[in-house]
Amino acid sequence: MALRTEELLLNMGPQHPSTHGVLRLVVTLDGENVIDVQPDIGYLHSSVERMMEYRTYLQNIALVDRGMDYLSAMANEEVWCLATERLAKVEVPERARYIRTIMLELQRISSHLIWLGTFGIDLGAVTAFLWAMRERERIMDLFESATGGRLHHVYFRIGGVYEDLPDGWTERCAEFCEYFLERLPEYDELLTGNPIFLARTQGIGILSQDKAVAMGASGPVARASGIAYDVRKAHPYEVYDRVQFDIPVRQEGDCFARYLVRMEEMRQSVRIIRQCLEALPAGEIRSKVAVTLKVPKGEVYARTESPRGDLGIYLVGDGSDRPYRVKIRAPAFSNLYALTEMMRGWKVADVIAILGSIDIVLSDVDR
Amino acid sequence: MSWALADKLKARFPEIELFPRPGQPSHAPEEQKPQEAPPAAPATPAAPAPRRPAHEAPPSYLVPGGVVPREKLLEIARVVATDAGFELPYLSFVSAVDRPEAGEFEVVYHCYSHQSLEELMLKVRIPRDTPTVPSVTSIWDGANWHEREAYDLFGIIFEGHPNLRRIMMTDDWIGHPLRKDYVYQDPTWLVEVAKRRKDEIEGLGLGERA
Numbered sequence: 001m002a003l004r005t006e007e008l009l010l011n012m013g014p015q016h017p018s019t020h021g022v023l024r025l026v027v028t029l030d031g032e033n034v035i036d037v038q039p040d041i042g043y044l045h046s047s048v049e050r051m052m053e054y055r056t057y058l059q060n061i062a063l064v065d066r067g068m069d070y071l072s073a074m075a076n077e078e079v080w081c082l083a084t085e086r087l088a089k090v091e092v093p094e095r096a097r098y099i100r101t102i103m104l105e106l107q108r109i110s111s112h113l114i115w116l117g118t119f120g121i122d123l124g125a126v127t128a129f130l131w132a133m134r135e136r137e138r139i140m141d142l143f144e145s146a147t148g149g150r151l152h153h154v155y156f157r158i159g160g161v162y163e164d165l166p167d168g169w170t171e172r173c174a175e176f177c178e179y180f181l182e183r184l185p186e187y188d189e190l191l192t193g194n195p196i197f198l199a200r201t202q203g204i205g206i207l208s209q210d211k212a213v214a215m216g217a218s219g220p221v222a223r224a225s226g227i228a229y230d231v232r233k234a235h236p237y238e239v240y241d242r243v244q245f246d247i248p249v250r251q252e253g254d255c256f257a258r259y260l261v262r263m264e265e266m267r268q269s270v271r272i273i274r275q276c277l278e279a280l281p282a283g284e285i286r287s288k289v290a291v292t293l294k295v296p297k298g299e300v301y302a303r304t305e306s307p308r309g310d311l312g313i314y315l316v317g318d319g320s321d322r323p324y325r326v327k328i329r330a331p332a333f334s335n336l337y338a339l340t341e342m343m344r345g346w347k348v349a350d351v352i353a354i355l356g357s358i359d360i361v362l363s364d365v366d367r
Numbered sequence: 368m369s370w371a372l373a374d375k376l377k378a379r380f381p382e383i384e385l386f387p388r389p390g391q392p393s394h395a396p397e398e399q400k401p402q403e404a405p406p407a408a409p410a411t412p413a414a415p416a417p418r419r420p421a422h423e424a425p426p427s428y429l430v431p432g433g434v435v436p437r438e439k440l441l442e443i444a445r446v447v448a449t450d451a452g453f454e455l456p457y458l459s460f461v462s463a464v465d466r467p468e469a470g471e472f473e474v475v476y477h478c479y480s481h482q483s484l485e486e487l488m489l490k491v492r493i494p495r496d497t498p499t500v501p502s503v504t505s506i507w508d509g510a511n512w513h514e515r516e517a518y519d520l521f522g523i524i525f526e527g528h529p530n531l532r533r534i535m536m537t538d539d540w541i542g543h544p545l546r547k548d549y550v551y552q553d554p555t556w557l558v559e560v561a562k563r564r565k566d567e568i569e570g571l572g573l574g575e576r577a
Binding site: 041042045047049050086087211213214215216217227228229234235296297298299300301303310312314316324325327329333334337366 | 544
């Protein structure tokens with residue numbers, strides 16, 4: 001007698017602890033093998049793009065902070081200010097550009113630390129989470145003393161930053177860099193050489209280079225698949241053309257490669273921060289821009305390298321003090337689409353590892 | 368930010384209407400008016416140009432590209448994505464801009480290459496009452512979700528899309544939230560629930576105390 005078999009539809013989320021927010025995955029299983037994955041998104045959709053049409057350019061800084069990727073608020077502020085500045089032709093003073101770069105790189109480290117911690121928890125290594133939070137706490141303190149906010153800073157302004165750095169901030173930031181570089185080898189000891197960690201990540205969830213480009217993947221996900229591309233190098237903004245740093249690229253395209261790329265990115269971020277701290281010029285921090293800035297008619301597409309990838313804003317101005325249309329090109333949205341390709345053919349237990357390795361923030365996916 | 372690629376595309380497909388470039392006078396009739404202003408006195412050559420309010424300045428398009436006719440979109444997109452000399456295999460996003468005063472949507476495609484670092488923006492103008500446009504998912508796989516999003520939030524129908532469903536809003540949502548004339552409407556199930564709750568509360572005699 002033949003054994004009757006059938007495919008099993010497994011519903012994961014939207015309240016599953018490993019989905020990093022409210023994401024629902026509808027997984028089609030054949031035994032333990034994943035045949036298909038359909039992510040169901042939109043649980044966190046707040047129509048930020050619509051809300052932005054009702055706010056002035058200045059008010060929108062506070063909105064992109066929380067309406068988009070809430071783990072890297074600085075990166076959101078940056079891309080919004082960049083788009084507005086390019087369309088309205090606003091100059092940013094030197095000192096502000098250096099400060100922005102420092103903040104952006106601190107934000108990258110802090111965002112990667114959250115990813116590292118949650119990725120560790122997904123795979124059963126709780127220690128990594130506690131350690132990552134300990135390091136991130138120092139960055140939060142730095143943010144708090146400079147901007148007043150820990151998660152949502154509203155620190156960047158169109159044409160500069162809100163306030164100058166407080167006394168002694170640069171010294172504390174340099175101290176952090178030193179402290180953090182000492183801590184990084186501990187993570188290597190904990191995870192990089194860990195046989196359990198390797199078994200769960202190495203060779204799992206492979207995304208080929210062609211597929212990564214075709215599906216619109218970007219950031220560390222694309223770099224782990226062999227695409228040597230970083231917006232900071234290709235289209236430098238702020239002072240990225242004046243600092244030395246390398247883009248880590250891996251050819252494997254698996255979860256472990258994505259892990260290695262992000263770990264190396266944190267080292268490179270420290271390198272950028274140190275150079276910026278050394279070269280930090282004195283002077284103005286903000287050029288004079290009207291509070292109700294009127295942006296001329298036109299269109300611009302500004303893109304930046306957020307911790308998650310290619311973050312862009314397509315801005316249509318109509319000559320008034322509010323944007324006519326804003327399209328946010330969210331990196332996690334496209335990376336999540338590439339997930340359907342990464343998961344096909346792997347075991348159900350790998351679903352968690354692969355999902356953790358692409359580092360999504362649902363607020364960025366849904367907006 | 369190079370317009371070379373856009374010029375090359377224009378040479379191949381003359382029906383493409385390129386965006387006006389920065390520094391180049393626009394051909395729209397209403398933009399010509401400021402140029403007819405009386406000439407400044409020649410005695411003061413260093414006088415700065417008078418500041419014009421932002422809404423009077425001619426529009427500036429900072430992304431190279433052009434407007435493509437709807438029938439030609441698939442052909443042009445295929446050339447842009449694969450032909451030697453263009454090869455932009457990465458689609459940053461697909462989205463739309465609502466222009467109710469012109470009665471049309473602008474569907475926007477941003478194409479890019481990691482190798483040549485070239486970019487090109489394609490735009491298709493479609494009427495608001497028949498918002499259909501061919502799907503480019505066969506050319507750029509990554510367009511799949513972006514087109515679903517544009518369908519969900521603007522109601523643009525992408526013909527030939529493999530799975531054109533709402534992606535952000537629920538399936539029973541009424542209307543398309545990013546249209547300029549969108550007004551929120553309660554879905555039918557919510558109206559029924561609200562009515563039932565109201566009846567229940569009234570049945571308890573709350574809110575009608577003497």
